Amino acid sequence: MDLKMEDFNAPHSMGTTIIGVTYNGGVVLGADSRTSTGVYVANRASDKITQLTDNVYLCRSGSAADSQTVSDYVRYFLHQHTIQLGQPATVKVAANLVRLLSYNNKNFLQTGMIVGGWDKYEGGKIYGVPLGGTIIEQPFAIGGSGSSYLYGFFDQAWKEGMTKEEAEQLVVKAVSLAIARDGASGGVVRTVTINSEGVSRKFYPGDTLPLWHEELEPQNSLLDMMNVASPEPMNM
């Protein structure tokens, strides 16, 4: 497909896969790392899981500019709120700030977000804030263009009361499945796990992810394959 001028000047959009999952004790947030301008991959290792406070993070999808701006404003407001409150902000407050900005600017913004974190009152919580500024608390949330391929997967694979390891594995598997089928998602899988003990970031490069249907084991070169595969001569 020939590249046209529109492709070069197309807005930075995160065709994305973002996921947030609650488990027994906290939340796991996950995302792919592809940012595209039209068909060109502007950043193949982006970080779409952005910190809002020590205990609340935000998964961003849609327009990169819009989601970055929203998260900057929310981080600023939450910082002030934390100082005034004298203790860490709750996930609910963070989610509602995201909602306020999304809703009041719904004619301008094109970003769907997932807010996830841990606070001492409610524990681990996930809130979806899709286009339009609806706020919806969910045991798990998926978003971005890649999420279309995951509704069926989660309907089958999700269950209540998973352990931290189960939740992380589920998130990595899901993002990886979405990357396999969504052209707008790709790169690496990043996860952020938040619980009472704190926050831990993990990074899963493409070669550590499982292979799906019609995908082949990556090789260094064809030449390596030839050497291994050459048959032994028969002894007659």
Add this chain to the structure above:
Amino acid sequence: MTRDIDCAWAGPWTWVGCLNKSSGKSRQAQAPTIVMFLVQQDTELPYVTGTSVVALKYKDGILMAADMGGSYGSTIRYKSVERIKPIGKHSLLGASGEISDFQELLRNLDELILYDNMWDDGNSLGPKELHSYLTRVMYNRRNKFDPLWNSLVLGGVKNGQKYLGMVSMIGVNFEDSHVATGFGNHLARPILRDEWHENLSYEDGVKLLEKCMRVLLYRDRSAVNKLQIAKITEEGTTISQPYALKTFWGFTAFQNPTAGAEGSW
């Protein structure tokens, strides 16, 4: 000049095209051209939407039913959205359309009810007042080309008087013994017109609503099989826990419908 083309975009500034029908005599002057204007339009697009709400008056008050689906275009994205909420002591509000606008409306109503309570004068906003308030809000937003993209059903009982009304996103409002929004207009209304009567018992009311909801489940693609039925009487409000309806597929005609006409559907 007629407004023949306009392009919709989620932003205040929109290009609107008009067909320039010139009256010149020469062939060149008669060639149709399009003149584009950059105009300010606030009208938004709905994103996460709820489908029909159905309600009726019965012997002791109002019964209202809505499913718990939040659609995102053609995807059924959310399946646990509460689309009926109690407002104050005397009313229930059900909404279809954009969920974020409904959530914002609930916040406004919260404030309204709070201020009403703060008067502490023994008076409280009833369904008639709330319906009037909502109508004003919806109509004024429509006049500013910035609508709340909802169809609202407001039902309640105050001082023994039952009240059931509806407001649309353009401010059309009316009061009736039974109402329905969205697809319900086409599918539920005929059933209600036929089978509703004064002084329905609670059981008959619920059965009638369930009949409507079942038809909507069969025929509305945005419907979801998880619904709540809300009841309001002089005593107060109850919103049922979410439940699903059984559906019937056992018609012999369904077994092998194309047997007589191979290749048909």
